[in-house]
Amino acid sequence: MxxxxxxxxxxxSPCIKVCVIHPAERICTGCFRTIDEISSxxxxxxxxxxxxxxxxxxxxxxxxxxxxxxxxxLGS
Numbered sequence: 001m002x003x004x005x006x007x008x009x010x011x012x013s014p015c016i017k018v019c020v021i022h023p024a025e026r027i028c029t030g031c032f033r034t035i036d037e038i039s040s041x042x043x044x045x046x047x048x049x050x051x052x053x054x055x056x057x058x059x060x061x062x063x064x065x066x067x068x069x070x071x072x073x074l075g076s
Contacts, residue, residue: 011059022063025063031056033056
């Protein structure tokens with residue numbers, strides 16, 4: 001048996017192991033996915049994953065608008 005059996009052409013997870021769900025936006029502050037997207041990632045088709053990956057950069061702005069917490073105290 002070769003390693004080829006276990007290799008699949010899949011889009012890698014965007015997870016960066018900073019798994020904190022923003023309470024208001026309900027998205028992960030690390031990868032910007034929703035809880036549903038995270039929990040169903042392994043069952044999604046490559047097309048569905050591609051769609052999500054395309055949407056992630058636009059979600060970052062949702063968290064940058066927040067002015068409370070440590071960032072506000074530091075004046076960033």
